[in-house]
Amino acid sequence: MAFRKVLFLCLTAGALVLVRPMTADAAQIDLALAGGISSSFDEAAASDSEMASALDEAVKNNYTGMCIAQVSDYVNIRSEATEESEVVGKLYDKSVGTVEAEENGWYRITSGNVTGYVKSEYVIIASDAASVAEQVGTRVATVTTETLRVRQDATTDSPILGLIPMGEELTVTDETDGFVKVSIEEGDGWVSKDFVELRTDYVYAESKEEEEARLAKEQAAKEAAHAAAAAKAKSSQNSSSGSESSSVVGNGAGSASGNSVAGFASQFVGNPYVYGGTSLTNGADCSGFVMSVYANFGVSLPHSSSALRSAGYGVSLAEAQPGDIICYSGHVGIYVGNNTIVHASTAATGIKFTSPVTYKNVLAVRRIF
Numbered sequence: 001m002a003f004r005k006v007l008f009l010c011l012t013a014g015a016l017v018l019v020r021p022m023t024a025d026a027a028q029i030d031l032a033l034a035g036g037i038s039s040s041f042d043e044a045a046a047s048d049s050e051m052a053s054a055l056d057e058a059v060k061n062n063y064t065g066m067c068i069a070q071v072s073d074y075v076n077i078r079s080e081a082t083e084e085s086e087v088v089g090k091l092y093d094k095s096v097g098t099v100e101a102e103e104n105g106w107y108r109i110t111s112g113n114v115t116g117y118v119k120s121e122y123v124i125i126a127s128d129a130a131s132v133a134e135q136v137g138t139r140v141a142t143v144t145t146e147t148l149r150v151r152q153d154a155t156t157d158s159p160i161l162g163l164i165p166m167g168e169e170l171t172v173t174d175e176t177d178g179f180v181k182v183s184i185e186e187g188d189g190w191v192s193k194d195f196v197e198l199r200t201d202y203v204y205a206e207s208k209e210e211e212e213a214r215l216a217k218e219q220a221a222k223e224a225a226h227a228a229a230a231a232k233a234k235s236s237q238n239s240s241s242g243s244e245s246s247s248v249v250g251n252g253a254g255s256a257s258g259n260s261v262a263g264f265a266s267q268f269v270g271n272p273y274v275y276g277g278t279s280l281t282n283g284a285d286c287s288g289f290v291m292s293v294y295a296n297f298g299v300s301l302p303h304s305s306s307a308l309r310s311a312g313y314g315v316s317l318a319e320a321q322p323g324d325i326i327c328y329s330g331h332v333g334i335y336v337g338n339n340t341i342v343h344a345s346t347a348a349t350g351i352k353f354t355s356p357v358t359y360k361n362v363l364a365v366r367r368i369f
Contacts, residue, residue: 066132067109067123069095077116077205081106089114089207091122094136096202099125112204136203139172141180141196148196150189154179161189161347163275164330169306171329171361172198183329183360185286186346218313225299225312225368229257232298254337257369258323259298262336265293271351273344278303286331289344289351293334297369305332312368317357320365326357327364335365 069075069091077089081103089111091097097111106117126132146166151158154176162184164170170191174181180189180198206214254262274283278292287305294301301311309327320326324335333343333354340355 010348029316050091065099066126067097067099067107068126068132068136069093069097069123071122073119075122077109077111077114077118079116081108081117085117087208088116089205090211091118091205092203094203095205096132096136096342097205099123112206113210114207126294132202137200138202139175139180140199140201141170141172141182141191142151142169142199143168143195144197148191150182150184150186150191152189154181154190156192158190162186162330165276165304167304167306168198168330171363185328185331185360191312221312222367222369226257228298228300229369230298232296254321254323255369258321258367260323261293261297261369262322262334264296264334265289265334265342266273267351268293268351269342271355273347273350284344284351286333288343290325290332290334294368301368303332308332308366310366311367314368317362317363320357321367323367323369325366327360327366327367328360329363331360 053262066195071091071093074090074092076087077085077091079088091109091111091114095111097109099107099109100115101108102120103117105120107120108117109123126135143164143166148164148166148168150161150164152161153159161332164184170182170184172181173188178193180193180196181188182188182196268280268289271281272283273285274288275285276288277283277285280289280292284292287303287308290308291301291303302308305327308325311325315321315324316348320335322335322337325332326335326341331343333341335357336342336353338355338358340353341357342351342353344351345354
């Protein structure tokens with residue numbers, strides 16, 4: 001029986017384990033190669049250099065797995081494994097992708113609609129999909145019933161913690177066979193899986209074309225909001241008949257329009273919270289409050305905390321300015337400066353100020369002006 005040399009290669013949780021060359025018969029080699037790395041040799045013995053070459057090719061073609069970006073903001077995805085090659089997209093922090101090959105310290109990856117190369121130092125290899133979901137996936141529950149009752153405990157007869165309308169998307173913080181724990185303004189509570197649809201969200205790379213389209217859309221939304229506000233201000237001036245209007249002053253840095261929004265919203269502190277309401281005086285819920293405040297400036301916004309995560313354009317929390325919409329799981333408020341939001345909180349507390357802004361996990365910050 002012919003004997004051959006072989007290098008054994010193991011891929012475990014993204015780590016390469018090499019076993020020094022040894023002799024083995026054909027059956028042993030076939031068994032080893034069946035573990036995931038495949039190549040072929042003549043029945044005659046192969047040299048060490050031939051083995052090394054075959055191993056390099058095997059690694060390049062078979063070192064695959066899910067990856068997670070670990071960067072401060074983003075890393076460029078390039079068309080080739082060089083820093084001089086064209087940028088084809090951006091891989092943002094905690095984005096996920098699939099490693100397809102390795103080449104001289106670069107990984108060839110696919111993430112979203114982008115395929116290209118990133119330096120291996122900017123990503124980590126995950127052992128399986130479950131570990132990716134645990135590390136960077138966001139579990140989301142979408143309400144599928146007209147009014148979802150969020151309860152204090154994982155039973156259908158437990159006291160009601162809060163009410164959530166159909167279509168809202170809530171962050172899942174825990175899960176059992178029949179219930180999920182979700183985050184709402186009143187706290188974390190339980191809902192039956194019968195009344196929600198569950199999914200896991202990930203962040204993916206953004207191609208150059210997708211980034212350009214997003215920026216153009218955000219600029220158009222910004223211009224439309226400014227035009228609407230100007231038209232509303234002109235209309236108000238024409239109907240004021242020269243009467244002196246009350247001064248509205250925001251709190252902190254930011255645009256004049258944003259400060260006006262913050263100042264206007266703040267005057268309703270102390271008014272009631274009403275589930276499904278949109279009245280700034282008689283009662284509004286969180287998204288109804290934001291919607292009605294912005295309506296005063298001629299801007300039409302949806303009556304949905306989830307939908308408001310897509311309104312205007314996104315900025316980081318560090319860049320938040322008065323007038324920005326701060327989005328949470330099942331809740332929204334308006335930033336007024338000094339690490340404070342004004343919001344229609346709960347039936348027990350009504351419209352109020354809350355600080356710090358990060359009293360709950362912030363999902364998005366959206367700017368209209």
